[in-house]
Amino acid sequence: MTMDTAARGAGAMPDATGHFGRFGGRFAPEALMAALDELAHEFETAKNDPAFVAELEDLLAGYAGRPSLLTEAKRFSEHAGARVLLKREDLNHTGSHKINNVLGQALLTRRMGKSRVIAETGAGQHGVATATAAALLGLTCTVYMGEVDTERQALNVARMRMLGAEVVPVRTGSRTLKDACNEAFRDWVASVEDTHYCIGSVMGPHPFPVMVRDFQRVIGVEARRQCVEMTGALPDAVVACVGGGSNAIGTFHAFVGDESVRLIGFEAGGDGVASGKHAATLVGGSLGVIHGMRTYLLQDDDGQTMETHSISAGLDYPGVGPEHSWLHDTGRAEYREITDAEAMEAFALLCRTEGIIPAIESAHALAGALKVGKELGPDATIVVCLSGRGDKDMHTAAAFFGLMPEGENA
């Protein structure tokens, strides 16, 4: 089922040139066009190749730990005012949904006869997953990470290095995720012959948005089946956090054709969209081109990318995957903001009510579930994608809540 691309009700998107309506496409240097064509071809061939599909399914089941659980969060539900089910991507190997996509792309890398992968990472989840898959398949690996993020995610930098990856701190621009993307693209232009750029979200030039979505669809396919088994019905709403948007697309996609199911994405509202210090692209952005795709982005009147802010390094990105822009425009999915403070409140609440420490990214979805639950009422069921675990964020959380021993608060 993993590679079942005949998505319910959305099978026609994207078109053959990678457009989701007016979004997506390929705005990339000519030097990369041959590699993008090769990748699109290889992906199309691989997903119809039973041997490839079987190998990926074996890795997902025997290495990543799929299917992930759907956990009923009973005590958290009391606060949400509705029945909350958590899709436990935090239980995957490497601690987040990122491994689903990376295992697929690493297998494709090998299939294309390439020996090296590069990746960009914000919070480090995608970097760690890429370093892991590279170690598993014997590929060399370089990860680009904004200097600001290497500081707030130092533990993940150490993990990547432990796994044998080279981590390159990026000191250009805002020194966060978008600049890591630029640097990875620069590397790729120069190394495309033996290197695959393992993009970590449903973003970038075609075929990345559709390919990453198809590798992440497993989240929603499992969640849909598990929810029906557990409750006897489809959920009333499915919620997820949205940075680039891969866990959200992965969760939403299996439900797109289920008209009764509301799909709600929660973006990083930072200090609030009105404050200007946020990373809520669909709530506060406008149409443009960034990192090879046409999509909504945060930009000024001159088309310069704006500085973003989020307490979550993983959501601190000024763009969003083009399929989300399309779902937003068509109204099939709704997108709202969650502030840093709201996310951290939900972070603490999940820890105390369920004994689960979520990633701060995922805490945005949890904060969203608290709002949606109150709107839908006690009879409603909400599936929340718990995209990752919070070990990597303990430093940020400890500083936020003042939990460090005397003198050690950052």
Place this chain on the structure above:
Amino acid sequence: MSARIAYDKAKAEGRAALVGYLPAGFPTYEGAVQAARTMVDAGCDVIEIGLPYTDPMMDGPTIQDAVHRALAGGVRVADVFRTVEAVAATGVPVLVMTYWNPVDRYGVDRFARDLASAGGSGLITPDLTPEEGGPWLEASDAHGLDRVFLVALSSTDERIDTITRACRGFVYAASLMGVTGARNALDTGAPRLVERTRAVLDKAGSALPVGLGLGVGTGAQAAEVAGFADGVIVGSAFIRRLLDAPDLASGLAGVRELTEELAAGVRSGR
């Protein structure tokens, strides 16, 4: 005025054209205008004015640094048009090299109109290929502007055909797989890329000139490139002179010296 005119003039003189790049607003608004005028005065046939952008994906550290300084100095799109106007007054064709988002945001037709009225010749678009370029193809037709797309070492002949058919003014051949920045040695594939591009153009009955850029920074390299391409495009090496200079006056002297060296190079290449 199409860049083609400058290429044809150089060809009539039995040499390649020298194309110089500089971002608007670097080192300052006025400094960029002076530097570009110096480049024209000392032998550049065509000037490319870069539109400073926050995410210059195709650029190496030198141009990134210059562009960052230009943006920090407050340069805006309107300043780019003013720079074009000031440099075009010298009589050479002036093109704007820009990533696509600032044009998209400004409005493609409006951008084309304002560029044309500033006396600009057209656009060079490193992250826009003809496949996504529909609105720009229309706007450049409506306003009589050059459109310069890039061909790369990895481009198939089929793609080179698609790209060159969409080009007007000249074709930009990216001489190496990599980002901008002067290199010690040119990629050995560069002559072959120009040769392949010319073959495709010949087949289509086109005599569009082919300029070669990325990695050129010395007179000797300019001479080498002038031996097989119609134009030699230099960017980072000019910026390096300005970045390394203690003040604008000595920076401009460095730019003049480099231009003369390159201009001599393109004249000794054949």
